[in-house]
Amino acid sequence: MSAQKQAVLDAIDAANAHDPNLDDDRPEALLYGERMTAELDRLVPNASDVLQIAARGQHVERWKLARSEYPEGRAGYLAWRKAQAVHHAEVVTGLMTREGYDAEQVEAAGRMLRKQGIKRDEEVQALEDVICFVFLKWYFLPFAAKHSAEKIQSIVEKTARKMSSAGRARVLAEFDLPNHLAAAFQD
Known part of the structure; x- marks a missing residue:
């Protein structure tokens, strides 16, 4: 380094x-x-x-x-x-x-x-995908415990929309999400 x-x-x-x-x-x-x-x-x-x-x-x-x-x-x-x-x-x-x-x-x-260039700039998108992974891995469960099912569904859908197709596919491969949440990450 x-x-x-x-x-x-x-x-x-x-x-x-x-x-x-x-x-x-x-x-x-x-x-x-x-x-x-x-x-x-x-x-x-x-x-x-x-x-x-x-x-x-x-x-x-x-x-x-x-x-x-x-x-x-x-x-x-x-x-x-x-x-x-x-x-x-x-x-x-x-x-x-x-x-x-x-x-x-x-x-x-x-x-x-x-976040200028999400979906257009490879590095901006890579950062956004990493942000989403960090949220899902460390912060999603505590967040979900405090919110309604509707709010959770909405947040998961917004998270998935920000991600690249490759990032969404990787979420599906790495996280065991209930079907209704996993659907947001499917292309």
């Missing part, structure tokens, strides 16, 4: 170590970043350095923009998600610039984190 990439990953981890929210007695954002890296390594073993950085920085400093500061409902949720994406991109691209990455690489990471 290059010293340049390691410096950015270390800076992301250092920022995320300050997350006051804990998961398994560890800062949530730090654990999430590690999970993103592990899934990226598994799903996209030859990922570019920029994609590796974007995956690790996907939730950098997520706790700094509280959902409660945005209106209730779908519009408020979407505004919060967009603000998060912009914040993550700003933090990560700032770290990359500081470590000497060129403008093209910095912009590519920003596009990935802002």
Whole structure:
């Protein structure tokens, strides 16, 4: 691993170590970043350095923009998600610039984190597939325990729509989903 990439990953981890929210007695954002890296390594073993950085920085400093500061409902949720994406991109691209990455690489990471190019840009799509896998693997069951069957079905369908065809096929191969949820991942 290059010293340049390691410096950015270390800076992301250092920022995320300050997350006051804990998961398994560890800062949530730090654990999430590690999970993103592990899934990226598994799903996209030859990922570019920029994609590796974007995956690790996907939730950098997520706790700094509280959902409660945005209106209730779908519009408020979407505004919060967009603000998060912009914040993550700003933090990560700032770290990359500081470590000497060129403008093209910095912009590519920003596009990935802002999710600009899903279904059109291979690396943006790869990041989205990894995000979906991390959600399904570590966060879906706790989420499902708190929501109605209708809400769960809706979230699963939205998740599947964001994924590539190859990603959906891999979900079907790797997860034992009930038929009504698995149907969302079938082409």
